[in-house]
Amino acid sequence: MTFRVLLLKVICYSFCFAVQAQIISDDFSDGDFTTNPAWTGEVSEFIVNEVNQLQLDFQPEDLKPAYISTNFTAVTLDDKEWRFDLKLDFAPSNSNKVVIYLASSTADLLDNEISGSTQEGYYLEIGENGSDDAVSLYYRNGSTTDLIARGQNGQFADSFELSIRVRRDADGNWEIAVGNPGLENYVVTATGNDVNYNSAENMGFVCYFSTTRRDLFFFDNVYFGDYIIDTAPPEILTTHITGENSIAVTFSEAIDESTGAGLENYHLTPGSVNPSNVTINQDTAFLTFATHFENGTDYTLFVENIADLSGNLMEPASVDFFYFELEEADERDIIISEFFPDPTPVFGLPEAEFVELYNRSEKFISLENWTITDNTSSESSLPPYVLYPGEFVILAPSSAKTDYEVFGPTISPSSWQALNNSEDSISIKSADGELVDALAYNLSWYQDEEKQEGGYSLELINLELDCFDSRNWKASENNTGGTPGTVNSINDPSFTGSVPQIINHTTPERDKIEIAFDKPIDLNSLENAIYTIEPQIAVAEINTNSDEDNSVELILAEDLSNGISYTVTINSVTDCNGNSSNDLSFTFVFDDIPPGVSGLIFLSDSIILVQFDESLAAETAEEASNYSISPETTISDVRLFSGNEVVLILNEPLDRQTDYTLTISGIKDFFDNTVLSQETEFSFEAPAQPAFNQLLITEIMAKPLADQNLPNSQYLEIYNPTDELISLVGLRYMDARDTVDIGLNYILPKEYLIVCPNSNVAQMRDYGRAIGIRPWPNLNNTGDDLQIINAGNELVHKVFYRDTWYKEDFKNEEGGWSLEMIDTLNPCEGFSNWRASVAELKGSPGAVNSVTEDNQDLLGPQVIKAFAPSENEVIVYFDESINITHVIVNQFAIEPAIEIASTTVVKDNEVRLNLAEKLSVKILYTLKANALTDCVGNTVRSDHNSATFAVVEEPVQNDVILDEVLYDPRSGGVDFIELYNRSDKYINLRNWQVLGPSQERTIFPDDNVVMAPGDILALTSDFDILVNQYPNSTTPENIAVTNLPSFPNGQGIVHIISANGELEEYFEYDDDMHVPFLRSVDGVSLERISPDAAIDVTNSWASAAATSGYASPGTVNSQLTNENISFGKVEANPKTFAHNAPGRNYTIINYTIEDAGNIATVKIFDAKGTLVKTLANNETLNNTGFFRWDGDDGQGRKVRTGYYMIYFQLFSGNGNTQLIKEKVAVGANF
Incomplete structure (x- = not known):
């Protein structure tokens, strides 16, 4: 029987001493050994380390003994004491030892050894060959040494860290005692007598070492002086159980035996008893009681009247301990109460597996050397740990131990056997190999399809349930994903499980x-x-x-x-x-007739599916020796495919020209009827491989519910519209993220096959033939991209469904309804050929769809765009899927004539034309498509069979300019910017950058948008809103929708950068750039008045005209000046304009001067000579430029109709002045 004790109270203690007179006292806490006191000798080979110990740190390559000593005024040795802490991080030997000079007549402690001088004194030596290493005291007189005393043999045989105390009285009696550093628990190990020498001037240490020991000597708390008188009473350090009725109490120092052995000085509760016997050994009292301790009981031991060897009497003290006895576990004394096989995604628990154990017995059970294993043969052992009754412990990988300790006591097995996400087993065995608990789980245990995807633990509902019941397990309901180390979130002691089935x-x-x-x-x-x-x-x-x-x-x-x-x-x-x-x-048909072969299906040239007329016993059906094929063909593997179908996998392919015989024997049905020998002759027929649209995805259950009429499982339905059996071997099913093999299977002509997660096949078979896929690519609720790919990596069918396809919002939001294809003769159509099921079961897996009706596609495909990504290729885009199995060169033509070398299908609605000759730049080509069909046979429409394209060129600065900006739309409106291609190039806007003050957007990241020379293109985030707000001034075909940054009202920036970084347009806009007499700038765009006008000049921009609806997206700007900005000397253009008139409602004042650097003042006067507005005041001019006047005064108000004079006064650098006048007329719009 094993006993354990748990200390519930930690006792702190300290020592008090009366020091009479000290000569040396150094704890090296100042980090220095050169002063107070000063240590001399080979000081370069010693350091004070980071924990303030004196440490040997010998660096020279030539090894030799190293010493360090301290000198003091000569004193007598009578009634003196030496103390020091000594640590050797190695086992001492004759060549690796330490000598401690207690008293030396010379400061050089190696004086006699090196020079043979007459050195006199006393020293301790530790280190000798063998395992009897002890501390020895010697007297030295020159080369003569006498042993005075020797301690206990073997006391220093291993590495150690101890404190040594040496005393000598006036009669020459020596005493050597050894204890622990920091404790006053010295035990005398040697005594002797010598009076040959009675003077001390030097004390120190000598280290003898080999290469690997050169830094493993440590010294601390060095003292030499009068006796240190102990004035501190003893205190209890530790208590530990030594037997079922005995306990050992260790004190802080050796205790007086007369007080320590007093039975009345110890009192144990509960029970209020004194020990029956006490034995003292130095600092430890061994207590024996007349009665056994009670298992699982908290005790308190009271101790008093105990004195140390100096007579110091301890204060009354107590110590608490917990006593228990270890017992062997019976089966299910300890159970698996929670486990975490799939820690991803993370909801609050560490991203690591765990298994929780619970002790449901009344026993204290040691888990040391217990084992845990999954369904592999590897077992991992548990470390020492005692599991108390009613307590939990977490088992976790060592890498996650610290993370799980936050939740409760955690231990790590010797290795971690990873738990499979979907199904696995866990076994717990005792140290002697007896099974204590075991389980084999699968995904159905979660009882929650969402939680079984990961991030939630499996918890036991009733921990006290005696018999196994899988319904006693369920996914945790804690929002962190589990409850390791504590009561389960679903704990229910009243739960009794499910009824038997x-x-x-x-x-x-x-x-x-x-x-x-x-x-x-x-x-x-x-x-x-x-x-x-x-x-x-x-x-x-x-x-x-x-x-x-x-x-x-x-x-x-x-x-x-x-x-x-x-x-x-x-x-x-x-x-x-x-x-x-x-x-x-249950119902069954009794059968005593052996099974027979009913058919053969060739899944490939090396895989045969053998069909029997009844279900087979698996152990005989999967025995390869029960099958043979002649001529000799090796069968490498046999698998029971379904109850009455067996797959034979061959080592070599079958030959179409050979007649074969399949012989079967030894196979049994469930009634133990055995096939003695049965032969089936056959010849190989290659299975049909599905081409485009020869298999169709016709139904999708993406959002199942736990309470729906159909099983709570996602599924697909695949339909074979052909008249042939089709093998599924080599086919792959993929969604937007994952690709999986469909596996060994087939689909019959006109069959609706259900495809679902492997774990749900049994449930789905109630509705039709069902096959499982593992792992199952999860169907996203909002939509997914589903495809079937054949063995030749060719598309068979695709469905890119979206949640808008339900067409009934409540069915989409409620869930539990499948999406069904309406017409299987229109398999490529998306939104218009799908809708939510109308079946009573909310789906029709394995059968004709409930929404089936005539919904044929009667229109041919249209060419919607052509694009030349290089000089050697053109991509043609169609508005729907085309028949990708019949795309040839002759179906396309390019004008001006370019020879087409070959075609490549990029997607089911994209074709790449590989050209035999290069395209030329700056030429607009026309592509025509003929005789192409969509996937149901409709020919490309003759009125929509062409598109133009050109080779795009890289832009440079000013090829494309920012032409118009609406940053402050009307309420409910939308921003836009407008670009103008002023070059002779075709320029692609793909991956251009548009930046606002705080956001950056990439426009057309997935599309090629080409601007032809002279094109105007408005960019916005909402086409419909923009067109509706400006119906009379918008050209819809010149508007493109893309992702734009936010442009704040008031002021901001529009920064455009081409994909190659060579073109930039940077425009800082401000409300002040609008004409001042507008009541509001909401919904009013800023237009660039000329492609030649500088973008960063305020006068280059004007408010869009009222007649255009205050903006002209995708259309020529309402404020565009048709004239080139002329740079005569000074000229106003036009000379007559009117407020709110169609077209221009401002005038441009152009100037040109011979030299740059002139200063100008420009003012407007009315016919009476009154100053109306100052356009410039002493501004420095370039050679050419312009000013703009909007027909307003200095306060921004409209001026009256009439004539006005422009005064343009120039000041040159040499002091000349010139005044130029220009008259304009401001009219009215009637």
Whole structure:
């Protein structure tokens, strides 16, 4: 029996000493050994380390002994004491040892050894060959040494860290004691007498070492002086259990035996008892009690009246401890109460697996050397740990141990066996290999399809349930994903599990029926249950087996008849948790005829599916030796595909020209009927490989619900519209993220095949033939891109569904409804050929869709765009899927004539034309498509079979300019910017950057948008809003939708950068750039008045005219000046304009001067000579430029109609002045 103690109180202690007179006292806490006191010798080979110890740190390559010493005024040795802490990080030997000079006549402690001088004194030596290393005291006189005392043999045989105290009295009596650093627990190890020398001037240390020991000597707390008198009373340091009725109490120092052995000085509660015996050994008292300690009990030991060897009496003290006895675990004393096989995604727990154990017994159980394993053969052992009754412990990988310790006590096995996400087993065994608990889980245990995707642990509902029940497990309901180390979130002690169900039945003999249940059943219940068989046959005997408590054997009074359907009904069956079932029944047909081959299906040239006329026993059906093919063909593997289908996998392909014979023997059905020998002749016929649209995805269940009529499972339905059986071998199913093999299977002509997660196949088979895929690519609720790809990497069918396809919002939002294809003769159509199911079950898996109706595609495809990504290729884009199996060169033509070398299908609506000659730049080509069809056979429309394209060129600065900006739209409106291609190039806007003050956007990241020379293109985020707000001034075909940054009202920037970085347009806009007499700038764009006008000049921009609706997106600007900005000397253009008139409602004042650097003042006067507005005041001019006047005064108000004079006064650098006048007229718009 093993005993353990848990200390519940930690006792702090300290020592008090009366020091009479000290000569040396150094704890090196000042980090320095050169002063106070000063140490001399080979000081370069010693350091004070980071924990303030004196440490040897010998660096020279030539090894030699190193010493350090300190000198003091000569004193007598009578009644003196030496103390020091000594640590050697190695086992001492004769060549690696330490010598401590307590007193030396010379400061050079190696004086005699090196020079042979007469050195006199006393020294300690530790280190010798063998394992008897002890501390020895010597007297030295020159080369003569005398041993005075030697301590306990072997006391210093290993590396150590100890404190040594040496004392000598006036009579020459020496005492050597050893203790622990920091404690006053010295134990005398040697005594002796010598009076040859009675003077001390030097003390120090000598280190002898080899290369690997050159830094492993440590010294600390060095003292030499008068005796240190102990004035501190003893204190309790530790308490530990030594037996079922004994305890050891260790004090801080050796105690007086007369007080320490007093029984009355110890008092134990509960029980209020004194020990029956106390034995003292130095600092430890061993207490024995007359009665045994109680298992699982907290005790308090009171101690008083204990004195140390100096007579110091301790204060009364107490120590608490917990006593328990370890016991062996029986089966399910400790159970697996929670585990975490799939820690991704993370909701709050560490991203690492764990297994939680719970001790549901009243025992204290040690887990040391227990093992944990999954379904592999590897076992991992557990470290020492005692699991208390009613407590949990977390098992986690060592890499996650610290993370899980936040949740509770955590230990790590020697290695971690990773748990499979979908299914696995876990076994816990005791140190002697006995099974304590085990389970085998699968995804159904979560009882929640969303949580089974990961991030949630599996928790036990009722930890005290005696018998296994898979329904006693469920996904955690804690929002962090689990409850490691504590009570489970779903804990329910009243839960008794589910009622028993029949999972299997066999008739091994004509008069015997064996029935298996899904859980252990009470044997008395099995023996007393009511069994009824129709047509009526009496049950003569009921047999049960305690080793197989989930099954029963019925011996019948008469034999079963071949080919007859029987129904067995069972009442009053109770599981071992008390759950009772009534009216359990199953029906079977008795059979004593051996199975026969009903057909062969070739899934590939090396895979044969053998179909039998009844279900087979798996152990015989999968035995390869039961099959042979001649001429000799090696069968490498045999798999039971379904109950009555077996897959044979061959080592070599079959030959179409050869006649074969398949021989089968030894195969049994479920009634133990054996095929003795059966031959089937065959010749190989290659299976059909599906081409485009020869398999169709016709139904999608993306959002199943737990309470729906159909099984709570995602699924697809695949339809074979052909008249041929199609092998699925080599086919791949993919969504937007994952690609998986469909596996070994087939689909019959006109068959609707259900495809679902592997774990849900059994449920879905109630609705049609179902096959499983593992892992299952999750169908996204909002939409996904689904494709079937054949073995030749060719597209068979695709469906890129979206949640808008339901067409009924409540079905989309509610979930539990499938999406169904309306017309399988229009398989490429998306939105218009799909809708939510209208079936009563909310789906129609494995059958004709509930929404089926005529919805044929009667229109041919259109060419919507052509683009030349290089000089050697053109990509043609269609508005729908085309027949990708028949795309040839002759179906395309290019004008001006360019020869097409070949075609490549990029996507089902994109074709690349590979050209035999290069395209030329700056030429607009026209592409025409003819005789192409869509995927249902409609020919490309003659009125939409062409598109123009050109080779794009890289832009440079000013090729494309910013032409118009609306940054402050009307309420409910939308921003736009407008670009103008003023070059002779075709320029692609793909991946250009548009920046606002705080955002950056890439425009057309996935599309090629080409601007032809002279094109105007407005960019906005909403086409409909923009066109509706400016219906009379918008050219819709010149508007493109893309992602733009936010342009704030008031002021901001528009920064445009081409993809190659060679073109930049940077425009700082401000409300002040609008004409001042506008009541509001909401919905008014700023237009560039000329492509030649500088972007960063305020006068280059004007408010869009009212007649254009205050903006002209995609159209020539309303304020565009048609004239080139002329640079005569000074000229106003036009000389007459009117407020709010169509077209120009301002004038441009152009100037040109001979030299730059002149200064100008420009003012406007009315006919009376009154100053109306100053356009410039002493501004420095370039050679050419312009000013703009909007017909307003200095306060921004409209001026009256009439004539006005422009005064343009120039000041040159040499002092000349010139005044130029220009008259303009401001009219009215009627």
